[in-house]
Amino acid sequence: MTPEEAGLDTKEWEELKSALKREPNDLELRMVGVMWSEHCSYKSTRSLLASLPKDGPYVIAGEGENAGVVRLNHKLGLAFKVESHNHPSAISPYEGAATGVGGIIRDILAMGARPVASMDGLFFGSSDNSRNRRISSGVVRGIGGYGNAVGVPTVGGLTIYDQCYDENPLVNAFCAGILELDKACSSKTAKPGMQVLILGARTGRDGIAGAAFASTGLSGDDGANKPQIQIGDPFYEKLLIEACIELLKEGKIQAMQDMGAAGILSSTSEVAHKSGNGIDIHCEKIPLRETMEPWEIFLSESQERMLLVCLPEDIPYVEAVAKKWNLECALVGEMTDTGFYRVFNRGELLAELPVGILGGDSPVKNWPSSPPKRSASIKTSRSLNAEDVVTELLRVMQHPSMGDHSWIYKQYDSMVQLRTLLGPGNPVAALWIEGAGTVVFSMEANPWICAQDPFNGTALVTALSIRHLSVAGADPMGITNCLNFPSPEIPEQYWELEESVKGLATAARELKCPVVSGNVSLYNESPTSRIMPSPLIVSAGFIPEGINPLPPKPSSNDEGLEVFLV
Amino acid sequence: MKVAVITFPGSNCDQDVKLAISKSINAKVNMIWHTDSTLDKYDLVVLPGGFSYGDYLRPGAMSARSPVMRAVREHAHRGCLVLGICNGFQILTEAGLLKGTLLTNRSQRFICSPCWLKVETNQTPFTCLFNPAEPVQFPIAHGDGMFYLPKEELDDLESSGRVVFRYVPPPGVEPEGWENPNGSLNNIAGIINEKGNVLGMMPHPERATLKRLGDTYGTMLWRSIEHWLRGGI
Amino acid sequence: MLYTLSVLVRPKDGVLDTQGRAVMSTLREMGNHSVVDVSVGKFIRLTLESKDEESAVEAAKAMCRDLLCNEMIETFTIKVGDVSK
Amino acid sequence: MLYTLSVLVRPKDGVLDTQGRAVMSTLREMGNHSVVDVSVGKFIRLTLESKDEESAVEAAKAMCRDLLCNEMIETFTIKVGDVSK
Ligand SMILES: Nc1ncnc2c1ncn2[C@@H]1O[C@H](COP(=O)(O)OP(=O)(O)O)[C@@H](O)[C@H]1O
Numbered sequence: 001m002t003p004e005e006a007g008l009d010t011k012e013w014e015e016l017k018s019a020l021k022r023e024p025n026d027l028e029l030r031m032v033g034v035m036w037s038e039h040c041s042y043k044s045t046r047s048l049l050a051s052l053p054k055d056g057p058y059v060i061a062g063e064g065e066n067a068g069v070v071r072l073n074h075k076l077g078l079a080f081k082v083e084s085h086n087h088p089s090a091i092s093p094y095e096g097a098a099t100g101v102g103g104i105i106r107d108i109l110a111m112g113a114r115p116v117a118s119m120d121g122l123f124f125g126s127s128d129n130s131r132n133r134r135i136s137s138g139v140v141r142g143i144g145g146y147g148n149a150v151g152v153p154t155v156g157g158l159t160i161y162d163q164c165y166d167e168n169p170l171v172n173a174f175c176a177g178i179l180e181l182d183k184a185c186s187s188k189t190a191k192p193g194m195q196v197l198i199l200g201a202r203t204g205r206d207g208i209a210g211a212a213f214a215s216t217g218l219s220g221d222d223g224a225n226k227p228q229i230q231i232g233d234p235f236y237e238k239l240l241i242e243a244c245i246e247l248l249k250e251g252k253i254q255a256m257q258d259m260g261a262a263g264i265l266s267s268t269s270e271v272a273h274k275s276g277n278g279i280d281i282h283c284e285k286i287p288l289r290e291t292m293e294p295w296e297i298f299l300s301e302s303q304e305r306m307l308l309v310c311l312p313e314d315i316p317y318v319e320a321v322a323k324k325w326n327l328e329c330a331l332v333g334e335m336t337d338t339g340f341y342r343v344f345n346r347g348e349l350l351a352e353l354p355v356g357i358l359g360g361d362s363p364v365k366n367w368p369s370s371p372p373k374r375s376a377s378i379k380t381s382r383s384l385n386a387e388d389v390v391t392e393l394l395r396v397m398q399h400p401s402m403g404d405h406s407w408i409y410k411q412y413d414s415m416v417q418l419r420t421l422l423g424p425g426n427p428v429a430a431l432w433i434e435g436a437g438t439v440v441f442s443m444e445a446n447p448w449i450c451a452q453d454p455f456n457g458t459a460l461v462t463a464l465s466i467r468h469l470s471v472a473g474a475d476p477m478g479i480t481n482c483l484n485f486p487s488p489e490i491p492e493q494y495w496e497l498e499e500s501v502k503g504l505a506t507a508a509r510e511l512k513c514p515v516v517s518g519n520v521s522l523y524n525e526s527p528t529s530r531i532m533p534s535p536l537i538v539s540a541g542f543i544p545e546g547i548n549p550l551p552p553k554p555s556s557n558d559e560g561l562e563v564f565l566v
Numbered sequence: 567m568k569v570a571v572i573t574f575p576g577s578n579c580d581q582d583v584k585l586a587i588s589k590s591i592n593a594k595v596n597m598i599w600h601t602d603s604t605l606d607k608y609d610l611v612v613l614p615g616g617f618s619y620g621d622y623l624r625p626g627a628m629s630a631r632s633p634v635m636r637a638v639r640e641h642a643h644r645g646c647l648v649l650g651i652c653n654g655f656q657i658l659t660e661a662g663l664l665k666g667t668l669l670t671n672r673s674q675r676f677i678c679s680p681c682w683l684k685v686e687t688n689q690t691p692f693t694c695l696f697n698p699a700e701p702v703q704f705p706i707a708h709g710d711g712m713f714y715l716p717k718e719e720l721d722d723l724e725s726s727g728r729v730v731f732r733y734v735p736p737p738g739v740e741p742e743g744w745e746n747p748n749g750s751l752n753n754i755a756g757i758i759n760e761k762g763n764v765l766g767m768m769p770h771p772e773r774a775t776l777k778r779l780g781d782t783y784g785t786m787l788w789r790s791i792e793h794w795l796r797g798g799i
Numbered sequence: 800m801l802y803t804l805s806v807l808v809r810p811k812d813g814v815l816d817t818q819g820r821a822v823m824s825t826l827r828e829m830g831n832h833s834v835v836d837v838s839v840g841k842f843i844r845l846t847l848e849s850k851d852e853e854s855a856v857e858a859a860k861a862m863c864r865d866l867l868c869n870e871m872i873e874t875f876t877i878k879v880g881d882v883s884k
Numbered sequence: 885m886l887y888t889l890s891v892l893v894r895p896k897d898g899v900l901d902t903q904g905r906a907v908m909s910t911l912r913e914m915g916n917h918s919v920v921d922v923s924v925g926k927f928i929r930l931t932l933e934s935k936d937e938e939s940a941v942e943a944a945k946a947m948c949r950d951l952l953c954n955e956m957i958e959t960f961t962i963k964v965g966d967v968s969k
Contacts, residue, residue, distance in 0.1 A: 092956045130829070144676050148707070149617035151578025205898050229956050233902040235576045235620025290898055302900070324599075326575065326909070411676045413707045415773050416615075418582045432778055619910070622903040623841075623924065624869055628910040631866060660869070667872055674821045714815065714872065749817070801920065807927050807968035822928070826947055833943060835886065836931035840968075842892045843907070846921035862916055867907075876968040883892035883925075883961040 001026050006033030015363050019354070027343065028351045030295045031358060034262045035269065038522055041362040044488040045520045048501045056514035058477040058542070064274060065186060066110040066258060068516025069179070070477040072436040072542060077184065079113040080176035080441075082121070082482045082538050084521035088207075089171040092229045093138025097171050098146035099207075099232040099303055104175040105152060106258035106306060109241055112185030112248050113177030116417055117431055118147050119443050120157040120173055121482070121536045122408070125166030126400060135169050143173070144411040149234035150241070154412035155420050156429035158443045158536070161400040167526035172482045172519075172536050174443065178433055183248050190255040190275040190309040196268065196333040197315075199322055200240045200305035203264070204289035206230045207301030236304040236327075243325040244306060252317050255309035265298040265358070267307040268333070269341050273359020278338035283345040285332045294343065294350055309335060365488075372492040428472045437545040442468035447532040454496040454533050458503030465539040466511050474541025476513040479504075481537050483520045486530035496533045497522075504535065513539055567593040567795055570608040572638070574600045574618035574629040579651065579772060583614045586772035590788040598634060605637040609795050610647045613638070613654030615707070615770060625668065625710045626656030635661050647691055647791065648764040652708055655756070655766030664759055664766045665723060666715035668708075672749030676709040680781075681747060681769055683755055684734045687727055690758055691794035692765045695786050701734050702783035704769035706747060706755075711768040713750040713757075720751060731756030731767050802847055802855035805882040808868050808875045809840035815872050843867055844881055852879055887932055887940035890967040891952055891960055894925035899957045928952055929966055937964060 003013040006029045016032055017023060024032060038044055054062045058070035060077055067081035085100025097120075105115045120143050125132040147154045152175065207230035247253050255275065257267040264286065272279035283294050292300070310318055315331065322329030336342075341358050343351040384392065396402065409424035421438060422430040429441045444465040450457035466476050481504060488494045508515050524531045569587055573580045584595045598605065605611060619628035629635070635657075642648050642663055650658040658664040671677060682703050685696040696702070715723060723729060733746040733753040746753045748768070756767030771784035810816040816838050823837035845862070849855035859877050868875040895901040901923050908922035930947070934940035944962050953960040 092954065094954075095957065141675075148676055148678075148709075149576070149578075149620060151616060201900070204900055206900060231900045231902065231957060233620065233900065233905075235617060235622070235902065235906065238576050238578065238617070289900065410679055413676070413678045415678065415705055415707060415770075415779075416578055416582065418585060418773065418776060418779060421778060619906050620902065622906040623867070627866060627869070628906065631910060631914055667869060669815065669872070670817055672817055674818065712817070716871070805967075809927065809929070809968055822951070825951060829950060831932075831943065831947055833933040834930060834947075835933060836929075838929045840927040840929070842894065842925040842927040844894070844921075844923045844925070845919060847916075848918040848920060858916065858918060862911055862919075865914060866911060878967065882890075882963065882967045883894055 001029055003029065006030055007037055008033055012036060012363055019357055025351065027295050028353055031265055031298060031351065031353065034299055035266065035358045036362040039261050040266055042520060043362055043365045044367060044522060045483070045497070046364055047366070048498060051501065052505045052515040053509045054514050054516070056478060056512060059514055059516055060181070061186065062514070062516040066107045068478055068480060069111055069184065070516060070540065071181065072433060075181060076433065076436045077179050077181045078176060078439055078540060079108050079111040079179055080174070080480055080540055081107055081517040082172050082174040082480045082536065083107065083519040084170065084172050084482050084484060086168070086170045086484065086521050086524055088229060089139055090169050093135045094142040094145065095229055095231055097139040097142030099230045100171050100173040101143055101146040102232045102234065102237050102303055103258070103260050104173040105150060105237065107260065108175045108177035109244055110185065110256045110258040110306070111177065111179060112183050112256065113179035114245055115152045115175050115177040115241065116419060117176045117429065118152050118154045118174060119429060119441060119538065120154060120171070121443055121445060122157065122159045123165045123170035123534060124159070124161050125169065126161040126163050127166050132166060139169065139171055140408050140411055146232055146234045148413040150238045151416050153414050153416045153420055154409070154424070155414050155431065156424045156441065156443060157409065158445055159401065159405045159408060160445060160447065162447065162532070164529055164531045167529045168524045168531050170484050170524065170531065170534060172484070174480070174538050176441065176540070183251070185248065185253060185256045187255050187257050187271045187274045190271050190277060190335050192277055192335050192337040194254055194309045194335045195312055195315060195331055196279065196281065196335065197308045197310060197318060197329060197331050198264070198286060198305055199243065199308055199329050200327055201233070201236055201302055202287045202289045202328055203297055203300050203302045203305070205292060205296060205300060208296055208299050230301050230303050232303045239325040239327055240304055240306060243321050243327055246321050247318060250317070252310060252314045253308050254311060257307040259305040259307060261301065262299055263301050269355060269358035271307065271309060272335070272341055272355045278336035278340045278342070278355055279333060280336055280342045280344060281333040283343060283350065285330055287328045287330050294345060367488045367494040368491045369495040369498055370491040371495050428468050430472065438474070438543040440469050440472045440474040440541040440543065441538060443536065443538045445534060445536040447534040450500060450535060451532040454499035455503040458500040458535050459507035461535065462504055462507035462537050463511060465537045466513050469539055469541030472541065474543045476511065476539055476541045478514050478516040479508055479537060479539045480516060481518040481535060483518070484524055484531060484534040484536065485522050486525040487523050500533050500535050567591065567609050567792055568607060569593050569595045569610045569612060570598045570605055571595060571612045571614055572598045572600060572634055574632060576618040576620055577614050577616035577653070579615035579770065583612050583651065583772045586775035586784065587788050590775055590785045591792040593792070600629065600632045600634045602634050603637055605641045608641070608646065610649060610791055611638055611641055613650040613657050615652030615654060618653055618657065621710070624660065626653060626660040629657045630660035639663065642764050645761060645763050649692065650766040651770055651772070652768055655768055656710065658764065658766045663764050664757060665719055666713055666757065668710050668768070669712040669714050670710050671712055677747050678707040679705065679747065681706045682734050682736045683731045683769060686729050686732055690730060690762055690765065691791055692787055693730060693790055694794050695790040701737065703774060703781050704771050704784060705773045706769045708768055711748040711750065713754040715751065723757060724752065726760070728758050728760070729754055730758050730765060731769065800849060802849050802852060802879070803881050804845045804855060804859045805878040805880065806843040806845060806859060806863060806867055806875055807840065807878065808843065808873050809838060811872055811874055842883065885934060887934050887937060887964070888966050889930045889940060889944045890963040890965065891928040891930060891944060891948060892925065892963065892967070893928065893953050893958050893960045894923060896957055896959050925958070927968065
């Protein structure tokens, strides 16, 4: 394994060696390579995202957590986040979309919350060809297949069609969960001496180095990317959710982390880093489906696994709950005070890295930025006569993105858990939360405007999303977002990303709706096409119990009422 | 009144049923784990919806072989009430407690939507308070809901009045050209056993119970059961 | 001894095989007009410990009746070995 | 000429067989402790018009690639005739 094969450039390689004061061994190099990938380290966007407003009256947890948490009242909180699963869905639509749903559900669970609602933002190609049909039908089946079975209702979403997504479809999965604030979980609360367990499925060779894969453009040759796909099992995930919630209720989990990108490696190193500790992991104790090399074990993205940090005396209890739910449960390591991430195999030390190197101190990338030269054909203003307006309006109304999306959301169970006040087909989604009130979500995106003007476009989309909340009578609590962009390595594209983040920050600040979580997906491009800047915004609002929520839906009785334009 | 709601691995409407029943009638609802082997003293046993065992192999196939099903069978043989909703209906057919089977929807797609039903008979413990002349609305949410039974047995089911719920067009829609949501034979949405104490249905009454969520036709089902158990019909 | 058996489960007759029909119509839409019939069933490969082949087959039969096959709508055949090999 | 072909689709080795895992544990819970492995795949029987066997198999292969099999996670084998007969 060369540094280049591990995904490090010369500068990163030098930085790594000087941080270690030696050369890393093969396993260490692979681990660093993955943790320093764009997907895990946010190296191209960390500095940009720092400008987002993060605090507000509702915010409890945000930065650096698996999901943002806002307060509904003194007892209950809402955790929510949106995440992309673009590359996997392009390669294998059903499995990619399904595991996207599964992954975001575990992110919410990791905060100690019961997942109560999902939404999906879908960006499909508009060309009428069999590939696009295969992708859209596979993605929709995947989202339904997972969400329906796991029993989390899909209460809304958004579907956009444009040619720029022909080669680069986007699948953004949102999930929200309810937690009791005194049982909230965090990776920050792990302490030396606590035991590290893996609960859930066995580890196999699926999705190895998927994180690194998500950090590069699609090669155009699907075949080469094949082994990296993960398979989801919503049945197993349902058992995992119930088992974790049972353990949380009893206070048997001290810290928790889902295993998403870069599996065991990223979850364990994050827990160690965020809690300011060290961690020892014993390779031979990890339950496997097949024989695997240590590096494969650490990078595998096998689904339906959670990392738990527990007190030694609680282990028997945890094991009993795992047994009840028929889940694998293995004690694989312990938190230490060494500040080192250490991997052992039958006592032999295989890797020893300062926790910070894996968990957050990766070098940042500052790509050159330059505004694109506007082509003369884009007019900023144009006078229209009445006829033009009608023609243009009809043209817009006929766009497939404006069409009826019920073929999609009819395949989603939007009602399970009995909280859905407004499901798909409404301008916002609304959930009844017993003991708190009504939570309202609005998901928005408008890549066409963002392509014209990423700053104002993104600000506008953010404002639109928040406006939807206001119309529903809800007080905005916070925003989560998914920044879907092409490669940041082209100065014009990086500029768009920069502007877009500024637009988001400005709108969020002005409208007093902080950004509590989010996700960045770069390199959404193929050799022949790239996506428009496609930031997706989800805002969450709240209507406390007792206040009359949501204006009534328009009905035929409304005839004769007056319409105001405000 | 005492109600047992069984949780199979992968059940996901178990808590919903509990909530709906507790909000509608005066009943004590207990959750029963699929490995439990006794079900004494319950007036009603509910097999809830969901994807038990992930719907793997055939929906309901594996749950039908779980330990608690022996107790459910004994409970049914004693003449006590059993209600299977959605996946619960699939489990009851797989366990042989109800006739027929539920095949993949004709569209090959999962469908979640409101759905209108005709209550074919109010001569059952589950429907005694319904007015058969008035269609009711319960949502459906399933991928495998196409009721199938070989011809002779189907005729027998019909002639003995064991079809309890049938899909009908929404009010205002002509039956001409209308198709039921999943391709079910004879538009069947719910059936009862010969003894009249085991009901299976694909639509979800618990999703039509809470006022804030919309229609509350489902309440009538819970109240019928309560009424019947008190000795009325 | 370890035996590998192939259980082939098929829908009983064409009427019930909605999946087969759906697959056939998709195949034809994709241009495969030569296809005249499609049936979609299951291929379950069992590996089990048994004293001899005969009792392995008997055990598999029992599992088919008890779980693997719904005889109202499906039929099954058991072959010794992995038929896909 | 009409040809009948059997397409056997199996989860790739190493790929998680979610169904097989669930079926095996139920079979064992039902008392079939001799079972050591279960894999659940598809048995698709195709009937198609073709000039000869070779081109029938070729056509079936193309259909597998295009629709019947997801090669990311599954493998397929084509046998001439109905393997369940
Ligand atoms: N992929 C999807 N998943 C779930 N619901 C969707 C999806 N796409 C659209 N919807 C629902 O369809 C309705 C209309 O969608 P859209 O046209 O994007 O919204 P709007 O015009 O209100 O901005 C919304 O209620 C939305 O929740």
